[in-house]
Amino acid sequence: GAVVSQHPSRVICKSGTSVKIECRSLDFQATTMFWYRQFPKQSLMLMATSNEGSKATYEQGVEKDKFLINHASLTLSTLTVTSAHPEDSSFYICSARGASTGELFFGEGSRLTVL
Amino acid sequence: QKEVEQNSGPLSVPEGAIASLNCTYSDRGSQSFFWYRQYSGKSPELIMFIYSNGDKEDGRFTAQLNKASQYVSLLIRDSQPSDSATYLCAVTGAGSYQLTFGKGTKLSVIP
Numbered sequence: 001g002a003v004v005s006q007h008p009s010r011v012i013c014k015s016g017t018s019v020k021i022e023c024r025s026l027d028f029q030a031t032t033m034f035w036y037r038q039f040p041k042q043s044l045m046l047m048a049t050s051n052e053g054s055k056a057t058y059e060q061g062v063e064k065d066k067f068l069i070n071h072a073s074l075t076l077s078t079l080t081v082t083s084a085h086p087e088d089s090s091f092y093i094c095s096a097r098g099a100s101t102g103e104l105f106f107g108e109g110s111r112l113t114v115l
Numbered sequence: 116q117k118e119v120e121q122n123s124g125p126l127s128v129p130e131g132a133i134a135s136l137n138c139t140y141s142d143r144g145s146q147s148f149f150w151y152r153q154y155s156g157k158s159p160e161l162i163m164f165i166y167s168n169g170d171k172e173d174g175r176f177t178a179q180l181n182k183a184s185q186y187v188s189l190l191i192r193d194s195q196p197s198d199s200a201t202y203l204c205a206v207t208g209a210g211s212y213q214l215t216f217g218k219g220t221k222l223s224v225i226p
Contacts, residue, residue, distance in 0.1 A: 006158075032212070043203065043218040044159070093158050097212050104149070104214060109158040 003027060004096050006107030013084055014115055020080045021110045023094030029074035030096035034104070035067075038091040050077040084114040117142045119206050121217035129225050134191040136220050138204030141185070147207040148180055148187045152200045153219065159203055163189065194224045 003026040013019050023033055031052045036044040048069055049057040056069035068080040077096075081088055094107040118141040128134045136150075147166055151159035165171045165178040165187065177190040187206075191198055201219040208215075 034213070043216040044214075045216075046213065049213065091156075103161060103164060104212070106151075106158045106160070111156070 004030075004094065004105045004107040006094055006110055008110055009108055010111045010113075012113045012115065015085055016083055018080055018082045019084055019112060020078055021092055021094070021112075023077045023079070023096070023107050025075045025096045025105075028096075030077075031074060033071060033077040033094055033096045035069065035077075035079050036093045036095065038093060038109075044093060047079075052077075081112065084112070086114045088112065089114045117145075117206070117208065117215045119204055119215050119217035121202075121204050121220045123218055124221040125223050126220055127223045127225055128194050130194060130196060132194050134194045134198065134222055134224070136189040136191075136202050136204075136222065137186060138188065138217055139186045140204075140206045140215075142206065142208055142215075143182075143185060145182075145185075145206045145208055148178070149205040149207075149214065150176075150178060150187075150189045151203040151205060151216075152198075153203055154200045162202075191222075194222075196224045196226050198222060199224045 005024045007022045033050040035047045037047050038044045047062045050069045050071040052071045058064045071077040091111050093109040095104045120139045149164045150162045152162050153159040163178045165180045171178045175192045179188045201221045203219045204217040205214040
């Protein structure tokens with residue numbers, strides 16, 4: 001089946017630094033990928049929709065200058081958390097839609113801890 | 116504002132019993148309905164999806180959809196301790212692949 005790979009799975013960084021998370025669709029092309037954030041005991045909240053070759057669409061309340069999304073190819077989308085702060089510590093999950101079935105496949109998630 | 120509501124639980128059932136998980140949604144135009152299982156610290160994994168009213172069975176899992184009442188449920192037969200996880204209900208709107216998630220129901224299967 002379709003697989004979405006996310007890297008890194010865990011990252012710890014200092015406040016003020018930037019962190020990049022990669023999301024790859026391994027055996028299918030994904031023109032659209034989605035980035036979610038999940039705080040402890042909360043549901044997944046959609047941050048943005050990443051579109052290959054065009055600008056990402058951000059959800060209300062998500063700062064596009066802070067969460068930079070690049071979808072340069074049909075198999076790779078990246079999320080860069082710029083000038084990270086402790087409140088950005090969360091579980092970030094990407095997903096991509098399978099072309100044949102339309103179902104959403106999730107990456108393994110990336111746990112970010114900002115000290 | 117589209118909303119998906121789930122009882123947060125925890126729902127505790129003995130091993131071998133039927134676990135019943137429920138979800139209601141506010142957008143009457145919703146068209147696709149998904150159940151995901153999420154183990155602690157892990158990413159969600161798809162269990163089932165359903166588009167039409169009625170029941171859909173897959174192994175020990177049965178999804179039930181009632182669009183008139185705007186609810187979708189997931190039944191897990193012969194519950195196993197390995198089924199212990201948080202179950203997320205997710206819904207897409209008309210013409211959209213964007214998922215709206217509920218907060219999830221934590222299921223605990225007691226051996």
